[in-house]
Amino acid sequence: MRFDVLTLFPELFAPFVQSGVTRRAYGSGQVQLHLWNPRDHAPGNYRRVDDRPFGGGPGMVMMAQPLSDCLDAALAARGGAAPVVLFSPAGEPLRHANVEHWAQGEGAVLLCGRYEGIDQRFIDARVTHQISLGDFVLSGGEIAAMALIDAVTRLQPGVLGDEGSHVQDSFNPALDGLLDCPHYTRPELWAGQPVPAPLLSGHHVQIERWRRDQRLRITAERRPELIEAARAAGRLDRDDEKLLASLKPAL
Numbered sequence: 001m002r003f004d005v006l007t008l009f010p011e012l013f014a015p016f017v018q019s020g021v022t023r024r025a026y027g028s029g030q031v032q033l034h035l036w037n038p039r040d041h042a043p044g045n046y047r048r049v050d051d052r053p054f055g056g057g058p059g060m061v062m063m064a065q066p067l068s069d070c071l072d073a074a075l076a077a078r079g080g081a082a083p084v085v086l087f088s089p090a091g092e093p094l095r096h097a098n099v100e101h102w103a104q105g106e107g108a109v110l111l112c113g114r115y116e117g118i119d120q121r122f123i124d125a126r127v128t129h130q131i132s133l134g135d136f137v138l139s140g141g142e143i144a145a146m147a148l149i150d151a152v153t154r155l156q157p158g159v160l161g162d163e164g165s166h167v168q169d170s171f172n173p174a175l176d177g178l179l180d181c182p183h184y185t186r187p188e189l190w191a192g193q194p195v196p197a198p199l200l201s202g203h204h205v206q207i208e209r210w211r212r213d214q215r216l217r218i219t220a221e222r223r224p225e226l227i228e229a230a231r232a233a234g235r236l237d238r239d240d241e242k243l244l245a246s247l248k249p250a251l
C-alpha cells in the first residue's frame, strides 16, 4: 500500500512515521509514504505556490499549476492512475466504513490544502475524492492526512502487536459497531476507586458479559444511532435487548 502526500510542510510527517505502533509498517515498507512538495514544482526563484483570490477577500489561494505538476510527478512515480484525495471541510466526513474501504485498497495520492484553499479548477479537473475530518477548520490538510493514514495502517495485517485488538475497537461492524468498553489496569484500587469486580473474577463468561453491557450502556448514552444500526443489522441478541430495556430511557 502506498500513499503519496502533496504538502507544503513535509517536515510535519517525520515524527509521525517514527512514533508509535505503526512505525514498523512505515519502516518495513508495508505502508509506503512518499512526500511531495508542490513548491518543488513551482517556477521562478520564489517558487510561488499561492496567489490572491479573484474577487478580492482575505487570504491566499493555492495555484492550480504547481499542484497539477506535482500530482503528475507523484502519479508517474506510482506508475499510473490512483485515487486523488483532497482533505477539505466540504468533504465526506471520515468514518470507520471509509477507513475500511481505503484499508483494502492500494493507497492513494493525498492532497493537503493550506491558506484559504485550492483553485477550484484544479479540484474539478484532478480530485476524485474529498474527505473531511469533521465540522471544524484546520490550518491545513496534513493532520487529516495523518489521521487517514494512521487509521488505515493500524488495520493492516500484523501492524498491531495483538491481532485481536482492532477487532475490539469502537465502530467495528465485524464485532457489533458499538463504542468500546472502559479499560482498567493496575493497581486494583486507585484514588479510592476500585476496578469493577467482574474484571477481577477470572470468570471469562462474566467478564465478556460485563464488557458487552458496558459497550451497550455507553453507546446508548452517547451514540444511540449506533444501537439502532446494530439492531437493524441483527447484531443484538436477547441479553443485549434486556440490558437496553433496563436503561432509562430504554432504547
Ligand SMILES: C[S@@+](CC[C@H](N)C(=O)[O-])C[C@H]1O[C@@H](n2cnc3c(N)ncnc32)[C@H](O)[C@@H]1O
Binding pocket: 086, 087, 088, 089, 090, 111, 112, 113, 114, 115, 116, 117, 118, 131, 132, 133, 134, 135, 136, 137, 138, 139, 140, 141, 142, 144
Ligand atoms: C484554513 S483551511 C481552508 C478552509 C476553507 N476556507 C473553508 O472555510 O472551508 C486550509 C486547508 O486545511 C484543510 N482542512 C481544514 N479543515 C479541514 C477539515 N475539517 N477536514 C479536512 N481538511 C481540512 C483543507 O485541506 C483546507 O484546504
